[in-house]
Amino acid sequence: MRAYLEIAKKSFQEMLSSRGEALIRLLAMLLSLYLLRSFWKGLYAGSDEVQGMKFTSMLTYATLSVITGGILNIFGLLQVYIAYWMARKMRSGEIVMDLLKPTDFELYLFSHSTGRLAFNLMFSVPVAILAFIVFRLEPPPGPAAAFLFMGSLAIGYLLVFLIDFLVSLIAFWTTQTRGVGGFTRLIIALLSGSFIPLWFFPAWARDALSWLPFSSIYHAPLSIFIGKLKGAEAMKTIAVQVAWALVLFALSRVLWSRARRHLMIHAG
Amino acid sequence: MFNLRLFFKLFALNLKAQLEYRVDFIVSVFQIMLLQLGSLGLIWIVLDRFHDLGGWTFGEVAFLVGLRLLSHGILILFFPDIRGGVNEYIVSGEFDRFLLKPVNPLLLLVANSVLLNGFTDFSSGMAIVAIASTTLHLHWTVMKIFFLAVVVLGALLIEVSVYLAASSVSFWILKLEALTDITFQFHEQFILYPLNIYGKPIQALLTFVIPFAFVNYYPAIYFLDKSSAVLFHPAFAYATPAVGILAFAGAYLIWKRGLRAYGSTGS
Numbered sequence: 001m002r003a004y005l006e007i008a009k010k011s012f013q014e015m016l017s018s019r020g021e022a023l024i025r026l027l028a029m030l031l032s033l034y035l036l037r038s039f040w041k042g043l044y045a046g047s048d049e050v051q052g053m054k055f056t057s058m059l060t061y062a063t064l065s066v067i068t069g070g071i072l073n074i075f076g077l078l079q080v081y082i083a084y085w086m087a088r089k090m091r092s093g094e095i096v097m098d099l100l101k102p103t104d105f106e107l108y109l110f111s112h113s114t115g116r117l118a119f120n121l122m123f124s125v126p127v128a129i130l131a132f133i134v135f136r137l138e139p140p141p142g143p144a145a146a147f148l149f150m151g152s153l154a155i156g157y158l159l160v161f162l163i164d165f166l167v168s169l170i171a172f173w174t175t176q177t178r179g180v181g182g183f184t185r186l187i188i189a190l191l192s193g194s195f196i197p198l199w200f201f202p203a204w205a206r207d208a209l210s211w212l213p214f215s216s217i218y219h220a221p222l223s224i225f226i227g228k229l230k231g232a233e234a235m236k237t238i239a240v241q242v243a244w245a246l247v248l249f250a251l252s253r254v255l256w257s258r259a260r261r262h263l264m265i266h267a268g
Numbered sequence: 269m270f271n272l273r274l275f276f277k278l279f280a281l282n283l284k285a286q287l288e289y290r291v292d293f294i295v296s297v298f299q300i301m302l303l304q305l306g307s308l309g310l311i312w313i314v315l316d317r318f319h320d321l322g323g324w325t326f327g328e329v330a331f332l333v334g335l336r337l338l339s340h341g342i343l344i345l346f347f348p349d350i351r352g353g354v355n356e357y358i359v360s361g362e363f364d365r366f367l368l369k370p371v372n373p374l375l376l377l378v379a380n381s382v383l384l385n386g387f388t389d390f391s392s393g394m395a396i397v398a399i400a401s402t403t404l405h406l407h408w409t410v411m412k413i414f415f416l417a418v419v420v421l422g423a424l425l426i427e428v429s430v431y432l433a434a435s436s437v438s439f440w441i442l443k444l445e446a447l448t449d450i451t452f453q454f455h456e457q458f459i460l461y462p463l464n465i466y467g468k469p470i471q472a473l474l475t476f477v478i479p480f481a482f483v484n485y486y487p488a489i490y491f492l493d494k495s496s497a498v499l500f501h502p503a504f505a506y507a508t509p510a511v512g513i514l515a516f517a518g519a520y521l522i523w524k525r526g527l528r529a530y531g532s533t534g535s
Contacts, residue, residue, distance in 0.1 A: 031450070031453050032457075035461075038461075038466045038470075043318040043320075043321050045322075179299070190306045200314055
């Protein structure tokens with residue numbers, strides 16, 4: 001456990017040394033906030049509510065989506081980056097050095113990525129607080145919702161990590177993940193509700209998408225925050241998230257042991 | 269003329285090198301199509317619920333998106349390095365390589381980089397303009413098609429100029445990802461939506477400073493006959509080619525001055 005905490009601490013410190021980059025990301029985040037605000041203002045055109053979604057709730061959702069994106073932006077590219085990293089290590093053979101360490105490989109990567117997450121949290125949370133004050137956004141409807149939101153967001157992060165890790169394992173067979181990685185990123189961008197909330201999708205599409213793991217990343221936590229998902233429905237959504245996390249975790253263990261064996265055969 | 273022949277020869281070589289990775293290319297074709305059409309799908313979903321975005325219906329927003337992709341595709345196809353690549357060359361010192369040859373360094377730089385993805389972007393742009401035209405029942409006369417071609421070339425000049433100017437700054441200040449990153453965000457995201465939804469400062473910025481609004485917004489006013497969307501001056505609807513030429517002249521001057529000021533990093 002100590003070792004993993006140290007790994008997380010180290011990657012956090014690594015991030016601290018690239019503060020200049022963080023500043024650019026901050027600026028990009030503010031521009032995105034401005035863009036989305038203009039976009040939804042242009043759509044609502046002065047009305048308070050459209051399709052059961054209040055304007056202030058929508059602005060809150062959009063702001064949180066930018067912030068969540070900033071928090072999950074672990075490696076500079078949006079989401080799915082371990083895949084690129086792994087492919088590079090596979091091609092150079094550097095992967096052997098990571099495997100020699102007496103740590104669990106998946107946990108090692110998870111600690112590394114969580115260290116970076118902590119750094120992202122550090123500069124995204126002040127932006128969130130500022131945006132809430134300046135734009136007069138809505139706080140969650142109650143302490144229970146706030147608590148559920150944080151839990152749901154945490155599971156969302158877990159799912160992003162697991163999806164990324166699973167995709168990265170493909171590199172053990174192909175040494176190339178550019179295509180699959182790109183597709184995964186694209187699917188997350190289109191189907192997670194990060195830009196357009198699933199509430200505006202046709203009902204059948206919304207139902208189908210809420211059963212997939214991608215909606216856990218944005219749609220689930222943000223909808224809980226603005227109070228669109230509450231009570232039994234919120235609990236059901238979180239249950240779906242937990243189920244996906246368990247399934248993907250089990251899958252990652254199976255695939256990882258196979259990938260490892262494959263690599264050994266490869267090395268002769 | 270020697271320059272031009274050399275240019276095409278280098279260009280063909282680079283194209284061949286890329287075609288070596290056939291699977292990569294096919295995968296990226298699907299990816300780009302999915303990205304462009306998927307994003308358009310999201311806009312369709314939201315405009316189906318809201319009717320219009322700052323007075324622009326789905327077909328009209330699609331036209332903005334498609335028009336941008338046309339020049340963007342050509343930019344990616346012929347000038348991929350101009351977006352950040354030049355920057356890297358200068359910082360790494362690799363840029364010296366371009367100065368050692370008896371050819372205009374800018375021409376050499378362009379001939380050296382080809383990205384086939386641009387072809388897919390361009391085709392998606394054509395498809396999206398076609399979707400917009402059917403939705404809006406646009407009537408394409410010969411005159412309009414001719415002007416469309418001129419607008420796309422003008423827009424291309426604008427994009428090349430903005431990135432060239434932004435890259436030239438690294439002749440003086442080496443590290444400037446911030447500048448290219450922000451330019452990128454305006455180019456990739458802000459002009460996907462009608463300019464009139466933004467506040468006056470952003471409208472002025474995208475019209476007079478980094479004139480990306482001339483890539484799609486202003487010409488769309490002419491093509492869609494949308495006088496309600498006029499900003500600043502109605503003549504801007506026809507100004508894209510002129511703005512392109514002016515922008516390029518300005519950017520080329522900055523580039524030339526930068527070249528003169530250039531001292532290699534020596535690494």
